[in-house]
Amino acid sequence: MTEKTDNERFERGHALLNKIHGTTGKNVLEGISEISPDLSKFITEYAFGDIYSREVLGLRERQIATIASLITLGDAASELKVHMKAGLNVGLTKEEIIEIILQMSLYAGFPRAIHAIKTAKEVFDELKE
Amino acid sequence: MTEKTDNERFERGHALLNKIHGTTGKNVLEGISEISPDLSKFITEYAFGDIYSREVLGLRERQIATIASLITLGDAASELKVHMKAGLNVGLTKEEIIEIILQMSLYAGFPRAIHAIKTAKEVFDELKE
Amino acid sequence: MTEKTDNERFERGHALLNKIHGTTGKNVLEGISEISPDLSKFITEYAFGDIYSREVLGLRERQIATIASLITLGDAASELKVHMKAGLNVGLTKEEIIEIILQMSLYAGFPRAIHAIKTAKEVFDELKE
Amino acid sequence: MTEKTDNERFERGHALLNKIHGTTGKNVLEGISEISPDLSKFITEYAFGDIYSREVLGLRERQIATIASLITLGDAASELKVHMKAGLNVGLTKEEIIEIILQMSLYAGFPRAIHAIKTAKEVFDELKE
Amino acid sequence: MTEKTDNERFERGHALLNKIHGTTGKNVLEGISEISPDLSKFITEYAFGDIYSREVLGLRERQIATIASLITLGDAASELKVHMKAGLNVGLTKEEIIEIILQMSLYAGFPRAIHAIKTAKEVFDELKE
Amino acid sequence: MTEKTDNERFERGHALLNKIHGTTGKNVLEGISEISPDLSKFITEYAFGDIYSREVLGLRERQIATIASLITLGDAASELKVHMKAGLNVGLTKEEIIEIILQMSLYAGFPRAIHAIKTAKEVFDELKE
Numbered sequence: 001m002t003e004k005t006d007n008e009r010f011e012r013g014h015a016l017l018n019k020i021h022g023t024t025g026k027n028v029l030e031g032i033s034e035i036s037p038d039l040s041k042f043i044t045e046y047a048f049g050d051i052y053s054r055e056v057l058g059l060r061e062r063q064i065a066t067i068a069s070l071i072t073l074g075d076a077a078s079e080l081k082v083h084m085k086a087g088l089n090v091g092l093t094k095e096e097i098i099e100i101i102l103q104m105s106l107y108a109g110f111p112r113a114i115h116a117i118k119t120a121k122e123v124f125d126e127l128k129e
Numbered sequence: 130m131t132e133k134t135d136n137e138r139f140e141r142g143h144a145l146l147n148k149i150h151g152t153t154g155k156n157v158l159e160g161i162s163e164i165s166p167d168l169s170k171f172i173t174e175y176a177f178g179d180i181y182s183r184e185v186l187g188l189r190e191r192q193i194a195t196i197a198s199l200i201t202l203g204d205a206a207s208e209l210k211v212h213m214k215a216g217l218n219v220g221l222t223k224e225e226i227i228e229i230i231l232q233m234s235l236y237a238g239f240p241r242a243i244h245a246i247k248t249a250k251e252v253f254d255e256l257k258e
Numbered sequence: 259m260t261e262k263t264d265n266e267r268f269e270r271g272h273a274l275l276n277k278i279h280g281t282t283g284k285n286v287l288e289g290i291s292e293i294s295p296d297l298s299k300f301i302t303e304y305a306f307g308d309i310y311s312r313e314v315l316g317l318r319e320r321q322i323a324t325i326a327s328l329i330t331l332g333d334a335a336s337e338l339k340v341h342m343k344a345g346l347n348v349g350l351t352k353e354e355i356i357e358i359i360l361q362m363s364l365y366a367g368f369p370r371a372i373h374a375i376k377t378a379k380e381v382f383d384e385l386k387e
Numbered sequence: 388m389t390e391k392t393d394n395e396r397f398e399r400g401h402a403l404l405n406k407i408h409g410t411t412g413k414n415v416l417e418g419i420s421e422i423s424p425d426l427s428k429f430i431t432e433y434a435f436g437d438i439y440s441r442e443v444l445g446l447r448e449r450q451i452a453t454i455a456s457l458i459t460l461g462d463a464a465s466e467l468k469v470h471m472k473a474g475l476n477v478g479l480t481k482e483e484i485i486e487i488i489l490q491m492s493l494y495a496g497f498p499r500a501i502h503a504i505k506t507a508k509e510v511f512d513e514l515k516e
Numbered sequence: 517m518t519e520k521t522d523n524e525r526f527e528r529g530h531a532l533l534n535k536i537h538g539t540t541g542k543n544v545l546e547g548i549s550e551i552s553p554d555l556s557k558f559i560t561e562y563a564f565g566d567i568y569s570r571e572v573l574g575l576r577e578r579q580i581a582t583i584a585s586l587i588t589l590g591d592a593a594s595e596l597k598v599h600m601k602a603g604l605n606v607g608l609t610k611e612e613i614i615e616i617i618l619q620m621s622l623y624a625g626f627p628r629a630i631h632a633i634k635t636a637k638e639v640f641d642e643l644k645e
Numbered sequence: 646m647t648e649k650t651d652n653e654r655f656e657r658g659h660a661l662l663n664k665i666h667g668t669t670g671k672n673v674l675e676g677i678s679e680i681s682p683d684l685s686k687f688i689t690e691y692a693f694g695d696i697y698s699r700e701v702l703g704l705r706e707r708q709i710a711t712i713a714s715l716i717t718l719g720d721a722a723s724e725l726k727v728h729m730k731a732g733l734n735v736g737l738t739k740e741e742i743i744e745i746i747l748q749m750s751l752y753a754g755f756p757r758a759i760h761a762i763k764t765a766k767e768v769f770d771e772l773k774e
Contacts (some may be wrong), residue, residue, distance in 0.1 A: 005650045035508045056228040065197035069236040072201040073335040075462040076498040101184040107198040109336040109625040119706045121293045130428040134263045164637045175304045204591040204720040205627040240721040250680045285565040314615040326581035327623040333462040357572040365585040367754040369463040379422045392521045432732035443744040456752040457718040486701040493715040551766045591720040592756040
């Protein structure tokens with residue numbers, strides 16, 4: 001990696017965040033910034049500027065990993081919603097998102113799979129409106 | 130889905146399990162069967178015969194989801210090892226497995242990412258031998 | 259276990275699910291089916307047709323295990339509610355459900371015990387109405 | 388430790404609980420007592436009479452540990468709220484509470500840090516009113 | 517509950533702990549006491565003197581709940597071992613312990629069920645010797 | 646925050662990491678670097694260069710939060726060991742570390758408190774040698 005300043009990491013992360021999350025991501029970060037601009041900055045720089053901007057995995061594959069992780073955490077319904085929308089933005093189909101949930105019944109158990117199905121329902125319903 | 134008997138689910142699951150996990154999977158299931166043949170049977174039938182054999186996601190994408198979930202669970206080093214090997218079997222590169230770990234630092238935290246790196250080291254070292 | 263078709267597993271699971279959960283279970287599964295009929299089918303077949311229908315433990319003892327597990331998971335309030343009702347259906351008393359919660363303070367900590375007490379309050383209040 | 392009766396543990400715990408949590412703690416325990424007076428009694432006696440009343444760590448330091456633990460648990464938003472208020476009661480500043488959250492992004496991941504920031508926002512907003 | 521002194525709680529807890537856990541429990545507590553006699557004392561008084569000595573649930577039922585909880589926690593192999601032995605002491609059969617594990621595959625997922633089967637194998641092997 | 650380059654973040658993080666963790670931290674990062682130099686770099690830059698180097702909380706208070714979080718995670722024995730040593734380096738006493746563990750029995754339950762006591766014993770024993 002070539003050396004880059006924080007500003008470059010922020011700009012790179014900000015652009016990628018908009019591409020993946022659209023206005024949803026903007027709203028989440030603005031909500032965080034109201035109370036901790038630093039957390040918002042660190043998410044933009046580290047999560048998006050450093051990690052998501054790496055080229056080893058594509059954005060579609062990264063969302064598969066993230067959705068699987070958030071289902072497994074179990075207590076992350078609002079982030080799961082944000083990342084299901086992002087998954088649809090970067091090329092996952094509704095059927096593929098449901099399939100990830102089915103597979104998580106094996107590793108995270110049925111209660112967390114059921115929660116994720118409810119979250120998916122909310123996401124898909126919002127998109128219909 | 131067309132109706133199928135337990136035997137068909139078992140056979141289908143058994144064949145897929147061998148394809149994904151090779152002798153590693155066979156050894157794990159034999160260890161389980163010593164004390165609970167039923168658990169071994171349910172894993173073959175439900176996890177592999179029902180879920181992994183569905184066509185919506187490819188095996189490479191399924192391993193991305195599984196590896197992400199097992200890193201997030203945190204206490205599943207031996208399964209993580211089995212599934213990192215399976216990932217390599219179905220087309221993931223070492224670099225991609227490490228990339229999933231880096232991404233999980235965001236959602237599951239650094240301690241679980243560090244554990245996963247140690248597990249990856251064990252897997253890659255075994256393959257060199 | 260004798261060989262049985264998926265239909266037989268589904269029928270057996272469906273009947274047992276109705277016995278344990280009554281209309282509550284029916285409503286939960288219908289909600290799931292709206293978005294993933296397959297998840298609903300797998301829960302009926304595997305959870306109820308395969309596991310709950312085994313005879314080694316009684317239904318009352320199975321609900322003790324399930325309630326303890328759901329309190330420990332911590333993020334499963336809606337499933338906990340469903341299974342507290344099921345516990346009452348299959349012979350647990352309110353006092354016994356509260357006692358499981360008290361015992362879980364030892365293994366899952368007080369925050370999850372306090373959450374479970376709130377869930378129990380909701381369940382008992384609904385039954386009074 | 389000198390021998391003490393349950394009543395002495397309860398009285399000591401009750402006084403300390405009021406000092407740390409004020410009316411918020413009273414309300415939480417009364418809610419619990421409606422359904423399980425014993426859980427309320429055990430929290431007062433064991434958590435506050437036995438543990439919090441020990442002198443090795445100060446109350447401010449104890450709240451740092453508790454807030455870090457509750458953020459890490461992930462599914463304990465209502466307890467986190469209660470203990471953020473308690474933290475402010477025993478000398479933590481808003482900036483210090485936010486700083487604990489930033490640090491937890493390292494160990495518990497960003498989703499749980501983001502949840503904690505939302506909880507902090509609720510706490511700080513309530514105090515403004 | 518009538519008022520009782522700490523000594524009475526300790527004595528009651530100590531006697532019950534010996535009944536449930538035999539020499540295994542004694543060894544665990546002595547190991548803890550080497551570094552924290554207070555933790556050992558609190559476990560004896562609160563876990564056994566206060567909670568396990570209550571009469572609402574029998575010891576066999578309490579072990580069902582504890583084993584289910586420890587499987588669900590996932591990272592508690594040594595405690596799970598201690599409590600599987602305790603389960604056998606208070607009337608659970610090996611088949612019933614395996615059955616609890618099978619049921620936990622539904623709520624805690626297969627990786628934790630597989631871990632628990634390995635722990636059960638260790639417990640049953642030690643008893644053969 | 647003034648803008649700073651990655652190199653500055655790395656240098657600042659590296660210096661602080663050495664101060665807090667001494668040779669232990671160096672060894673951990675070298676182990677990680679063998680398989681993922683990037684993870685090692687991100688930990689140095691983000692965890693230490695960005696977060697630990699902030700001034701709102703002192704290093705002693707930060708270790709209280711970290712130890713509490715790692716006990717609560719439950720599956721992080723090796724990190725817990727590293728951070729207990731770090732705690733002693735930055736001013737925590739053995740008694741204070743044990744006290745954090747006792748307090749975590751309330752929020753994370755006894756199994757995780759018992760694990761942490763075993764880890765503390767290992768740390769204290771190594772220091773005697």
